[in-house]
Amino acid sequence: MKEQKVYRSGILLYPGVEILNVAGPAEVFAxxxxxxxxxxxxxxxPVKANKGFTLVPDYSLEDCPYLDVLVxxxxxIEKIQSNNDVLLWLQAMSIKTNLLLSVCTGAFLLAAAGLLDGKTYTTHHQFIDKLQSLAPYGKAIRNLRYTDSGNIIATAGVSAGIEGALHVVRRLTGAGTALNTASRIEYPYWQQASQGVHKTTIAAPGY
Amino acid sequence: MKEQKVYRSGILLYPGVEILNVAGPAEVFAxxxxxxxxxxxxxxxPVKANKGFTLVPDYSLEDCPYLDVLVxxxxxIEKIQSNNDVLLWLQAMSIKTNLLLSVCTGAFLLAAAGLLDGKTYTTHHQFIDKLQSLAPYGKAIRNLRYTDSGNIIATAGVSAGIEGALHVVRRLTGAGTALNTASRIEYPYWQQASQGVHKTTIAAPGY
Incomplete structure (x- = not known):
């Protein structure tokens, strides 16, 4: 009998992280x-999340195990986007890890690490112009719940992280599994949302 | 100039609490x-939430401040539903607190404290028959994202907590505020979901 692969997802925590951005994907994967x-x-x-929740990480950047998905x-994000340890770690993870999923303004960290070059991406609707200016060799896409561009999946604001994570589940294990998960977390919007994906990898200017 | 009221919401944490059930309402209120x-x-x-997240509570049952909403x-839930300290505290809070919001199987704790008597309520679709059997003097309602029955708002599974919390915001501060919050967390499903509320307080048998 073939042994079933177990996928390990990891979520980056940092001071001021938005709790629903963490919990949406965490719950989907769980x-x-x-x-x-x-x-x-x-x-x-322990990490003080946004608005008073404190979370205790399982691992540090240094002892982080192999991940199939990094969220x-x-x-x-402004407090860590010039932290070189984080940026170098992200660049290394982007090679080792199957998929990176940014939620909301998490995409700014990918931009700071240069990982949005040649990609389509999205973020919270209030910040999309700013992100485009920081990642000029990629293309910001509006009015989508998430983009899928190679190994980078980027979602719109906050609650869209639930759908980005469901899309990750679908990519790695199939549409049926993602539907089961959506039912288990009683998320009736997955089917309509899952139509809204934009799948392209654009040719980046200058490449 | 009239001073604006600030509403304080509180979320009960316990070992094995589901992280999205916590974070959905937390993010909405934040x-x-x-x-x-x-x-x-x-x-x-520190509290080990479901699937490995650790949360550090701000308060204990004993020093919990006045709340407008308790989530x-x-x-x-089976680990705390026979904890008398918790049940007595809940009964006291149900008198002091403006609204109680249960998410998913959180309703089982309200049932254990006798707080669903005479109310309509809902829970995760897999557990609705079980909840009805535990709260026979109230009425379980299927296929709704949330019920509103006096001071008790109960939601369906997991992600429905986002909508229950948006409904709390609407009840306390008006529909416009709830719409603004839904936009801020990029939750495009609020308007369709907000049609699905069932507002009744039934006459409980034997009352």
């Missing part, structure tokens, strides 16, 4: 058979 | 002007 989910801090100190949630 | 959100543990020890998220 509710999916053959997925587990861990959290990764810059170190393993970059949005939040007070 | 994204709403004139709302803040705190977390309450049985004590203030009871679902999760491993």
């Amino acid at each position: 509710a999916t058979e053959n997925f587990n989910v861990v959290s990764i801090g810059i170190n393993t100190e 970059i949630p949005g939040g007070a | 994204a709403t002007e004139n709302f803040n959100v705190v977390s309450i543990g049985i004590n203030t020890e 009871i998220p679902g999760g491993a």
Whole structure:
């Protein structure tokens, strides 16, 4: 009998991270058979999330295990987007990890690490022009719940992280599994949302 | 000039609580002007949420401040539904607090405290018959995202907590505020979901 692969998803935690950006994908992966989910801090100190929730990371950047999916949630991203340890780690993870999923303003960290070059991407509707200016060698897409561009999946604001994670489940394990997960977390909007994906990898200017 | 009321919402944390049940309402309240959100543990020890997330409560049952809304998220509820300290606290809170919001299997804790008597209520679709059997003096309603029955708002599974919290915002501060919050967290399903509320208080048998 073939052994079933177990997919490990990891979620980056940092001070000021938005709790729903973390919890949407965490719950989706936790509710999916053959997925587990861990959290990764810059170190393993407790992290004050946005608006008062404190989370304790399972791993630090240094001892983070192999991940199939790395989630970059949005939040007070400006505090870490010039942290070289984080950016170098992200660049390394983008090679080792199957998929990167940014939620909301998490895409700004991917931009800072140069990982949006040649990609389509999206973010919270209030910040899309700013993100385009920071990632000029890729293309910001409006009015989508998420974009899928090679190994980078980027979602719109906050609650769209649920759909981005369901899309990850679909890519890795198939549409049936994603539907089961959506039912388990009682998310009746998955089928309509799943029509809204934009799949392209654009030719980046100058490439 | 009239001073604007600030609403304080509190979320009960306990071992095995489902992270999205916590984070959905937390994010909604955090994204709403004139709302803040705190977390309450049985004590203030760090709490292992479902599937590995650790949360640190702001308050314990004993030093919990006045709340306008108390959220009871679902999760491993069987571990606390026979805890008398929790049940007595809940009964006291149901008198002091403006609204109680249960998410998913959180309704089982309200049932254990006798707070669903004479109410309509709902829960995760897999558990609705079981809940009806535990709260026979109230009425379980199927196929709704949430019920509103006096001071008790109960939602369907997991992600429906987002809508239950948006409904709380609407009840306390008006439909415009709830729409603004839904936009801020990019939750495009609020308008369609907000049609699905069932508002009744039934006459309980034997009353």
